[in-house]
Amino acid sequence: MSFRKIFTPYIHEDKCHSLKFYRSNGGYEQARKALNDWQPDDLIETVKAANLRGRGGAGFPTGVKWGFVPKQSDKPKYLAVNADESEPGTFKDRLIMEKNPHLLLEGIIICCKAVGIHHAYIYIRGEFVFGANRLQNAIDRAYSEGILGENCLGSDFKLDVTVHRGAGAYICGEETGMLTSIEGDRGQPKLKPPFPAVEGLFGCPTVVNNVETLANLPYILEIGAEEYRKIGPENSPGPKLFCVSGHVEKPGVFELPMGVSLRTLIDEHAGGVWKGRKLKAVIPGGSSAHVLTADECDVAMDIESLAAAGTMLGSAGVIVMDETTCMVDALLNIMRFYHHESCGQCTPCREGTGWLEKIAHRIAVGGGRMEDLDLVTEVCDRMVGKTICALADAAAFPAESIVKKFREDFVAAIENGGSPAWVKRHPANTGGAAAHV
Amino acid sequence: MTVTETLAFSDEAMKKYEWLLSRYPTRKAALLPTLRIAESEFGELGVPQMKYVADLMEIPPATVFGVVTFYTHYRRAGVGKYHLQVCSTLSCALRGSGDVVSRVTERLGIGVGETSDCGLFTLSKVECLGSCDTAPVIQCNDDYHEGLSLEDVDALIEQLRQEAGKGGA
Structure with a gap:
């Protein structure tokens, strides 16, 4: 079977986001079948058999996650749709919400029928005002057409969908942070267990799924688990949205089968490294992933292959850096991000991200010391696995890998009085002057 | 109260x-x-x-x-009519967000975190806006301005000034 795009086939059409357009291409037929013909358990089994794995970053099998929700519960159950999309380098869910919002809604209906959920909250990051409006318009239309509400698509199934806007906090992309934020609090993560499937939103069983994950569901029902599993590698199959940004000729979102080669993605789909320059480094799965060198890019973009290469598919946010990039500056930029976004609950993260930023900063501005390189590794060791959520790990992974794989950039910055950009701006600085900033 | x-x-x-x-x-x-x-x-x-x-x-x-x-995205007291939020995270930085910040600073005579005397503009550096393919990006109030050249930055400022002059939003 040749590869068929399911998220993006019509994104260049004017009215691709409209209900009419969506329906004219078979939209909501799978939701109708799910509501009227399918038994919930069969839906869960089908998604398990398809081996759909979460597209938010962790890659957890979606059907298995649904299976953790208690069948009998005297409490209501909820779906929290993770549309926070805050991982640097990631901009795929935005595309679905802006260009294909009904696909997301159809996926939501299928999930809710499978798990017995009657209220879904879509947590969309606060900055996506246009996307939130577009989503709300699609939801309003769906209610007025009887797709959502008391009797979804002519069935006896009731489903409400509410858009909940975030307000600018990376940590709300972490599932328990997101749930806390929907509850009206500061978005600080919570210790697991209890897992959201058992005790999540408002203390009730909750499924948390990413936008792209849910958008796969109509297609799985349409072609069946067996056919779906044939797309890409069997252990992480399916169509996938890859985001490519940074130093390439044609940055963008590319819909391809899982398992496309990273080098093909960069060279063919994204037009290659810009300005005829050479490749230096690639972050394959959002800024939380271990960095790859130019020589390490012949790797398949799927969960297992990237894990075997010592990094991760994550959110499939590929950030490309050309030969002119100073990795000290890149590290400083990434560490500033994590330090800014640490919620501050756990000391290893709150302090560790700050230390990493400070160390990267002093190396960049000419105050670095050779022992700083080991210090980065030491700080990272004291962060990974020692906090409530994975933000500390997300900062430590790029830090330790950038320093290890691009050590020569750091040595040069320490010896030359700062990163090339700093030295260019401050030619008289012989180093050390800014060490105490 | x-x-x-x-x-x-x-x-x-x-x-x-x-x-x-x-x-x-x-x-x-x-x-x-x-x-x-x-x-x-x-x-x-x-x-x-x-x-x-x-x-x-x-x-x-x-x-x-x-x-x-x-949260960082609420409109706090003292922010100008137009809040220019320049994305400064890695993908935007690789494609010149630093120059965008400098250009806004030059044109408006304000630093990061400051508001212009006329009360029209506040400049902030913000973290990833999720629009990395169209870097560099400024979010001005609710709207994204994407794929900005330095001339685009000038034009945006000019457009906002004119809009304010007409008493528009």
Whole structure:
């Protein structure tokens, strides 16, 4: 079977986001079948058999996650749709919400029928005002057409969908942070267990799924688990949205089968490294992933292959850096991000991200010391696995890998009085002057 | 608090607020969206506005303050009419967001975190806006301005000045 795009086939059409357009291409037929013909358990089994794995970053099998929700519960159950999309380098869910919002809604209906959920909250990051409006318009239309509400698509199934806007906090992309934020609090993560499937939103069983994950569901029902599993590698199959940004000729979102080669993605789909320059480094799965060198890019973009290469598919946010990039500056930029976004609950993260930023900063501005390189590794060791959520790990992974794989950039910055950009701006600085900033 | 007493949601805002309450099993869950209503009703979220929301929702003011200050995207008191938020995270930095910040600084004579004397512009550096393929990006209030050249930055500032001159939003 040749590869068929399911998220993006019509994104260049004017009215691709409209209900009419969506329906004219078979939209909501799978939701109708799910509501009227399918038994919930069969839906869960089908998604398990398809081996759909979460597209938010962790890659957890979606059907298995649904299976953790208690069948009998005297409490209501909820779906929290993770549309926070805050991982640097990631901009795929935005595309679905802006260009294909009904696909997301159809996926939501299928999930809710499978798990017995009657209220879904879509947590969309606060900055996506246009996307939130577009989503709300699609939801309003769906209610007025009887797709959502008391009797979804002519069935006896009731489903409400509410858009909940975030307000600018990376940590709300972490599932328990997101749930806390929907509850009206500061978005600080919570210790697991209890897992959201058992005790999540408002203390009730909750499924948390990413936008792209849910958008796969109509297609799985349409072609069946067996056919779906044939797309890409069997252990992480399916169509996938890859985001490519940074130093390439044609940055963008590319819909391809899982398992496309990273080098093909960069060279063919994204037009290659810009300005005829050479490749230096690639972050394959959002800024939380271990960095790859130019020589390490012949790797398949799927969960297992990237894990075997010592990094991760994550959110499939590929950030490309050309030969002119100073990795000290890149590290400083990434560490500033994590330090800014640490919620501050756990000391290893709150302090560790700050230390990493400070160390990267002093190396960049000419105050670095050779022992700083080991210090980065030491700080990272004291962060990974020692906090409530994975933000500390997300900062430590790029830090330790950038320093290890691009050590020569750091040595040069320490010896030359700062990163090339700093030295260019401050030619008289012989180093050390800014060490105490 | 005399200031608080003069603040009140319009009828339309109050309707929106009541609709919000119907969407959540707890009142507190409506806090984040209610703050958005307050933001658009009052133009900014200073202490009096936060106090109003706290009273309305029967939530301790300290809790409301804690929530507003935890997040970066609420429109806090003292921000200019146009809040120029330049994305500075890696993908934008690789494609020249630093030059965009410098250009805005040059054109408006304000540094990062400052507001122009005329009260029109505030400049901020913000973290990833999720628009990395169209870097560099400025979010001005609700709108994204993407794929900016330095000339685009000049044009944006000029356009906003003219818009303000006409008394537009």
